[in-house]
Amino acid sequence: xxxxxxxxxxxxxxxxxxxVERMLPFFSDTFGNAASRSHAFGxxxxxxxEEARSQVAQLIGAHEKEIIxxxxxxxxNNLAIKGAAEMYAQKGRHLITAVTEHKAVLxxxxxxxxxxxxxxxxxxxxxxxxxxxxxxxxxxxxTVLVSLMAANNEVGTLHPLAEIGAICKQKGxxxxxxxxxxxxxxxIDVIAHDVDLLSLSAHKMYxxxxxxxxxxxxxxxxxxxxxxLDGGGHERGMRSGTLNVTGIVGMGEAARICRExxxxxxxxxxxxxxxxxxxxxxxxxxxxxNGDPEQRLPHLTNISxxxxxxESLIMGIKEIAxxxxxxxxxxxxxxSYVLKNLGLGDELAHSSIRFSLGRFTTEEEVDFAADRVTGxxxxxxxxxxxxxxxxxxxxxxxxxxxxx
Amino acid sequence: MAxxxxxxxxxxxxxxxGSLDKxxxxxxxxxxxxxxxxxxxxxxxxxxxxxxIVDAKFKTYGCGSAIASSSLATEWLxxxxxxxxxxxxxxxxxxxxxxxxxxxxxxxLAEDAIKAAIDDWKRKNGKLPAGGEEQSS
Numbered sequence: 001x002x003x004x005x006x007x008x009x010x011x012x013x014x015x016x017x018x019x020v021e022r023m024l025p026f027f028s029d030t031f032g033n034a035a036s037r038s039h040a041f042g043x044x045x046x047x048x049x050e051e052a053r054s055q056v057a058q059l060i061g062a063h064e065k066e067i068i069x070x071x072x073x074x075x076x077n078n079l080a081i082k083g084a085a086e087m088y089a090q091k092g093r094h095l096i097t098a099v100t101e102h103k104a105v106l107x108x109x110x111x112x113x114x115x116x117x118x119x120x121x122x123x124x125x126x127x128x129x130x131x132x133x134x135x136x137x138x139x140x141x142x143t144v145l146v147s148l149m150a151a152n153n154e155v156g157t158l159h160p161l162a163e164i165g166a167i168c169k170q171k172g173x174x175x176x177x178x179x180x181x182x183x184x185x186x187x188i189d190v191i192a193h194d195v196d197l198l199s200l201s202a203h204k205m206y207x208x209x210x211x212x213x214x215x216x217x218x219x220x221x222x223x224x225x226x227x228x229l230d231g232g233g234h235e236r237g238m239r240s241g242t243l244n245v246t247g248i249v250g251m252g253e254a255a256r257i258c259r260e261x262x263x264x265x266x267x268x269x270x271x272x273x274x275x276x277x278x279x280x281x282x283x284x285x286x287x288x289x290n291g292d293p294e295q296r297l298p299h300l301t302n303i304s305x306x307x308x309x310x311e312s313l314i315m316g317i318k319e320i321a322x323x324x325x326x327x328x329x330x331x332x333x334x335x336s337y338v339l340k341n342l343g344l345g346d347e348l349a350h351s352s353i354r355f356s357l358g359r360f361t362t363e364e365e366v367d368f369a370a371d372r373v374t375g376x377x378x379x380x381x382x383x384x385x386x387x388x389x390x391x392x393x394x395x396x397x398x399x400x401x402x403x404x
Numbered sequence: 405m406a407x408x409x410x411x412x413x414x415x416x417x418x419x420x421x422g423s424l425d426k427x428x429x430x431x432x433x434x435x436x437x438x439x440x441x442x443x444x445x446x447x448x449x450x451x452x453x454x455x456x457i458v459d460a461k462f463k464t465y466g467c468g469s470a471i472a473s474s475s476l477a478t479e480w481l482x483x484x485x486x487x488x489x490x491x492x493x494x495x496x497x498x499x500x501x502x503x504x505x506x507x508x509x510x511x512x513l514a515e516d517a518i519k520a521a522i523d524d525w526k527r528k529n530g531k532l533p534a535g536g537e538e539q540s541s
Contacts, residue, residue: 309442311467315407315415335442346440383421383471385446385463386439401438402516 003319005365009204009358010153010181010300011323015250016206016359022253023208026246034243035234045245052252056213059255060179060198061189068214068235069248073180074104075228076199076214077147079239080176081108083225084145084197085117088174092142098122098130098149099341100157105147105178122148126343127292128157132167139171146175150182150198154325154338154354155291156300158182165194174223180204180212184258185297186266190215196223202247206359207254211247214239265359270298272357272366277301279370284377290339290352300356304339304348307387308380313353316376320369325352407468408502414472419479422461424448432525434517443470443510447477447517451525455486462517469507473497473514481518490522 006014026048034049036042050064057064070076085095097109099121109119120138122130130148139146146168151158161177168175176197179188183198184205190198198215202208216238217223231240258265280303281287290302302325305313310324325336334340335349344352355369381387386396407415423446426433430451437444443466450459460481462474476497481489494511497503503511526532 307465309466309470311442312415312471315468346442350442383418383463384465385435385444386465388423388446388463396439401440401444402436402520 001362001364001368004321005319005369006321007355007357007361007365007369008321008323009361010156010297010354010356012203012209013206013358014360015208016254016257018257019207019250019253023246023250026249030245032245034245035232045243048249048252049243049245052248052255055252055259056200056255057215059183059188059259060200060215061191062198062215063218065236066190066215066218068216068238069243070212070214070239071210071244072203072212073102073178073199073201075239076201076212077102077104077176077178078108079214079225079228080197080199080216081105081145081147082112082228083238084174084176084223085112086226087224088144092140092144093117094120094140094142094144096120096122096135096138096143096146098124100124100128100152100154100338101147101149102153102178102180105149109147118142124157124341127295128152128155128338128342129292129295130159132160132163135164136167136171139167139173143171143173145197146173148175148177150177150179150188151186151297152291152338153181154323154336155302155342156181156297157291158186158295158297160295161188161193161195168196169194174221181297184255184262185299187262190217196221202251202254205254205258208247208250211244211251213251266298269357269359269361272361272363273299273301273355275363276355276357276366276370277303279367280373283370283374287377288348290342290344297356299358300354302339302352302354304344304352305377306348306351307384307390308351308377310351310353312380313351313373313376316380317369317372320372323354323356325349325354410476410501411469411472411503414475414501415468418462418471418475420461420475420482421463423463424450424459424461429528430525432521432523432528434520434522434524436516436520437466437513439465442466443513445470445474445513445517447474447481447514447521449481449486449489449521449525451486457481457484457486457489466510466513467507469501469503470510470513472501473503473510474517476500477514477518486522486525489518492518 032041032045034045053064174196183200196217201212288304339349446463460478464474494515497511
């Protein structure tokens with residue numbers, strides 16, 4: 001077993017070796033510009049791009065003509081949200097999203113807010129779910145887009161796409177979903193889920209970084225978007241720029257592998273995730289699993305460790321690569337806004353760790369990680385004045401702290 | 405974030421972790437910070453009749469730099485006098501541990517903890533005006 005152990009698959013995944021293999025010829029041999037219509041170099045590149053388009057379309061139950069290549073999910077989200085808002089501004093200037101969305105959705109929404117659009121920010125409950133009735137009530141004749149992620153990146157909570165899609169369809173508004181975390185991990189069907197716009201990223205599903213796509217529905221309804229990048233009119237005029245052929249080929253291969261192997265991969269990775277979680281909770285009964293323990297991504301668990309601080313914990317388990325909801329690991333001093341919106345106090349938000357497993361995670365790694373984490377939490381607790389107070393029977397909520 | 409060697413050393417091998425009897429006459433206890441801010445430091449000193457600090461202990465809930473700041477503080481406190489301890493400045497901790505700007509608050513907290521522990525000892529031993537918190541000179 002090699003250390004450090006990678007348990008941060010929700011941040012990014014390694015490229016599957018089969019993906020790399022498939023990409024290699026497109027750097028120097030089949031290097032043509034897919035937009036070159038006048039020679040064989042261009043035709044070969046175009047053929048590869050179209051094959052990849054078909055692979056990605058199949059992963060989500062779409063038609064290949066509905067796939068618009070982008071540089072990743074952030075660009076896809078920007079194109080979906082700003083593109084729809086601009087295109088349908090005549091209908092209205094209202095959009096709906098939730099407070100736990102990724103920044104790549106929240107920030108484009110805030111941008112629109114400064115341009116005179118009205119945004120409804122739906123709250124979530126303690127498990128990260130929106131209230132569907134509240135969503136339905138928020139949609140008006142002026143609502144042009146509802147944007148709700150398929151799976152949350154921090155806690156893994158799954159939104160009920162089919163139910164949201166049905167509400168949007170019935171109310172006559174477009175439904176965009178950021179499926180960055182879910183694509184390739186759980187089945188998605190844009191027809192069954194009534195999704196109109198769907199963002200995907202290659203590097204979250206064992207493909208390369210710097211490539212992604214936006215699914216744009218072509219029928220019932222035909223969705224139109226105002227381009228955010230103008231240039232040569234590539235990608236049905238919605239996204240200009242020479243295609244990243246190598247990356248696109250990689251994304252296509254990554255999508256094919258995910259689609260073909262998902263049925264066996266889901267139970268395997270879920271069993272490892274459950275093993276990790278059970279071993280940690282078995283040793284540390286007061287640890288708290290954040291989000292929805294049932295309706296969540298199979299490969300992820302987000303756990304808070306009361307009485308120890310997140311950054312010091314991360315520091316102590318440096319053989320394990322994980323993400324923390326702690327303020328100290330980021331430039332800002334605020335702990336995770338996702339966890340806070342789930343109602344966690346700052347203290348628990350500070351001490352949360354997201355473990356995300358993947359295709360190459362082994363049982364040995366999981367056991368090592370569980371032992372290291374529980375050992376370090378116990379060591380830090382012995383150093384923690386909070387733990388000492390709790391052992392003495394002090395109710396921490398009644399203590400008058402000297403804030404600074 | 406990259407930590408200095410000294411922060412890592414104090415984090416991995418913290419000095420003087422533990423607790424003294426907070427009810428003892430010769431022990432001063434300072435608890436500063438708040439859980440929602442991400443740091444709570446408890447620092448204790450044991451003072452002999454001559455005003456010398458003969459023992460110091462800490463417990464800290466906080467990041468590695470907070471743990472290192474309090475661990476270092478106990479090292480400095482042991483063997484010094486109460487008067488000298490009151491003159492310890494957070495900037496000395498910053499310098500010794502090479503703390504980056506975002507971690508300066510950890511050193512401030514350690515200085516506050518030292519002062520709080522001294523004040524507690526003084527209060528217990530009738531060296532503070534009633535209700536007043538003497539500023540160290």
